[in-house]
Amino acid sequence: MNRTDPAGEAHVTFSGVRKTYDGEHLIVSDLNLAIRRGEFLTLLGPSGSGKTTCLMMLAGFETPTAGEIRLNGQVINRLPPHRRNIGMVFQNYALFPHMTVRENLRFPLAIRKLPAAEIDRKVTRALDMVQLGGLGERYPQQLSGGQQQRIALARALVFDPELVLMDEPLGALDKQLREHMQLEIKHLQQALGVTVVFVTHDQSEALTMSDRIAVFDQGVIQQIDDPATLYELPANNFVANFIGENNALEGAVESVEGDRCTVKLDGGLRVQASIGNPVATGARTVLSVRPESIQLNVQSLGCANRLGGYVREITYLGDHLRVQVELAGRKQIIVKAPAAQHKHRFDTGDAIHVGINPQQIRALAPSA
Structure with a gap:
């Protein structure tokens, strides 16, 4: 259940x-962002895009150069980290190696001077929450990577914070365990109703876990939306290329009618597309097309845009084929086609038809 709403x-x-270290180059530029109570918000972007700096400013480890950060309406720019009541989970776990698991969890409660009986009760509850109730007397080095990550998560939650910050917390785990922990963290967040701000550069992780995703580039949020909107309706060319796999077709706008336009591709082909951001007749545009939105051969017959090409490469991936098609003008595109529909129906070098409906093509302004 989504515990947030757009007006939450x-x-x-x-x-x-804003944040700058040298007075000239802005790491974060004029950031305006409202994080809803109880939501799972992911800050996503390439290295150096400003996402981790935003998290560190919220945690209190960095101070904004300008502007205000408010928590529950209170300005916290100069409030030290230990007075913010925020839980933190790091990629390297940051567990004390000389303390047992139970002692690690007791630590944030002891510095808050809670009564011993309450500390024991909260520690036991936190261990049970992450399903590691029997490991309280072990030391971190006696645990697997996944168990250490669970303990780090339990320690961030043990003092009942209303806000938890996570900085690439799953980066050190193998793929299978990482995917399992993604769902485990999301389910725990939903059950507790806690607000989570999560930093990652992994798009699939962001799509799996988030209520909303803020995509950063060069210190600026390029788009903030729910995962489906972000993937299906990218606001600009950067988001289209950064989120998931994308085919980018360049051309010029020939005509505009309502929310559709006709584009002449550089190879000479004409296609109809949906307008993603304002385009004018004669302007250059980049068309964004997801590989799974493209139909092949018989499946392409009902599509408004039907183009000819040649199969350059086929990769079998079990449930789907990854087909590289060369269109007129020698433009290469990638198509993800269901294996059950197309296996053994065409081969490398064959002529092929590809079909794309206008609502599956998004005309965007070229990147600056």
């Missing part, structure tokens, strides 16, 4: 926040 209460707000 703002738990955290960034207002005009």
